[in-house]
Amino acid sequence: MSSRWTWRILTLPGAAWLGVFFLVALYAVIAVAFGNQDTLSQPVPFWNPLDWNVGYLLDVLRNIWHGQQFLTVTIRTIVFVAISLALSLLIGYPVAYFAARHAGRWKGLVLLALIVPFWINYLMRMLAWINLLSPNGWGTKILHDVGIEQLFVWLGLLSAPGGWLDGQSSTVIFAFVYGYIPYLILPLFAALDRIDQRQIEAARDLGASPLSAFLRVTLPLSTPGILAGSVLIALPMFGDYYTPDLVSASTRTTTIGNQIDEFTRQGSEKVTGAVLTMLLAIVLLALMFYYVRTTRRAQAVYAGR
């Protein structure tokens, strides 16, 4: 048997897994979103696209068009994710840069420190923050002592001193950044670590300042890492509903994930939940395609084609 066939056969289990648990599941969501409900309020999927019922989709789109609750949560979710992503990059990039280029023999240790958070369940880490950020928690005291609390109150990002858990958008964003940042740093580190040191030296030799060598060589070469990391954390952030529930529980921090959770787990509008799931998936797929296209182009540039 040729090695080509060996690899094809080895791909089968993975492909079957993806096929069954991703494509079929996704199609089921679509079939429900274009389906109907029976008299017990249970969803009835319409598997045949020719039968599809667009009524529920139109209801949701109309709701968004008229600026009702689905528009509110969509905009809020996008703002939360955008700010969290920007902050994660601002914080994560220097860390990955340091680990890849300056940690020297400590590189292994720094990497280990980055992976350690993975050992603890995401929700457990969030629960720890609930205690740290409670009015008498250590986190609250430290944020007070270093002046961040006053700054946030002054900026209007915190309603009252010690009120981090009072249902603040800033706390949700902070929790997003804290929870997801390791997933950003690792691909960034891999990308930065891969950059050939000689290219940067060449830039310096040709008269580039450290800053311009960074901006014109390191940064563009690390773009695939930035994009991969961003996609990796933005996708789950878009669907995250438990973080806002845990650290805020206010209706003012509800995300689209919360609304989907609400509709699909209880009540009489499971089809609406499926429509929202489908719309979110479409947006995420669009982002994903953009990512794939950009990285392919970056690789082409890198390969000098």
Next chain:
Amino acid sequence: MAHPRDRSGLTRGQLLKGAAGSALGLGAAGILAGCENTTEPIGAGVGQPTGEASKLVVPKPVGPGGLPLPRPDNAVTWAITADNPPIRDGRPTERGPLNIYNYADYIDPVTIKKFSRQFGTSVAVATYNSADEAIAKLASGAVGFDVIIGLTGSNIVDLIAQRLLQPLNHSYLPNLVKNIWPELQDPFYDRGSRYTVPYTVWMDGIGWRNDLVREDIAAMDDPWDVFWHSQAYRGRVGILDDKQDALSMPMQRDALRAGVTPDLNTEDPALIDKAERELAELNAICNVKVEVTDYQTLPEAKTVLHHSWSGDLLSAAFYYMPKGVKPDVLSFWGPSANGVVQNDFLCIGRASKSPVLAHRFLDFMLDEQNAYANFVDFTGYTPPQVAIDADALIRRGLIPKTLTQAVVRPDQFAANQELLQLSVEGERLWDDAWSKFKAG
């Protein structure tokens, strides 16, 4: 111990007990479950007039599957059909095992152990997080549960319409007549207790920290109004994360002010919208939290004023007080009339393989001693036993005086209303309003 009826949020107790995995799954599984289960209506009694005669009455809303919606003024007797008869008298008890389906942490493991010793059987408990999840799983027919615990009058029509329950044979249930409040021996949602027997009762009220809240809420003319004047407690005020409980709260306030009796199961869009708008006012007033973890957040003072289920205040007092905080800092007020009371029930799954053993378990839980131990040692939710009352519990030093009202009395139960299953259209109205409110 969160709530028996609809535990929608993630709670810390659940997480620490390692039950988080299932809650994290995406919605797809839920979407896939339970399609096309429409069955022929099997409700007996209430028929709607047809033809010319129908013009003479206001039509009553119809429930899932075209079945009647039980209401106190519209009691329903569910038919017993030939294909699903109750078990015959005097059968020997099976050896088990007994499979129980219940909310997490909603029955004392010691009680279960006692039962398995007494009947020489093993007992397995599977848990669910919301009534919808439970019904979807039961309807899928995947598992033949013997006993189902924790569903309420707001699920009964679904259970009957989808033919998920087995009728009961009362000859195995002598404790029902002996111990249970008379009004719950023959409830309007299941006349003659043909399919269900009561497990616990509770009511919606206000839980607060009397050391941190100035107002004497129980002494106010309109206690619910305290939420609309809670600016001082901003960020530490919560309401129940459940559409029917939450939206019915401003309805109670409005009715109290207008001096009328509310219909807390209303399907009038204007009333539902009004309730939604009034709840939304709480965002600006106190940035209200929507959660069901008050049994932890009140003892820890992370919230100080909460729309609460009575049972959660008791379980808070029983277990969740941090070191150095006495349970008498917790207070509870519940309306004596026109508020919300609820009860949930025990029932037997249609596919039960050990129906006699399941009946034995129901009767075991209706026993005064067992019900009492399960209540004060574990759940905090009152069993409707004639012999259990708040004064006795206070005398035994089990609960502080400030929580007297959290033990539901039969007269309160009679004068308040249950949140019940709505018509399909009505449910949509409530769901829409709730989604709007939750979007902030």
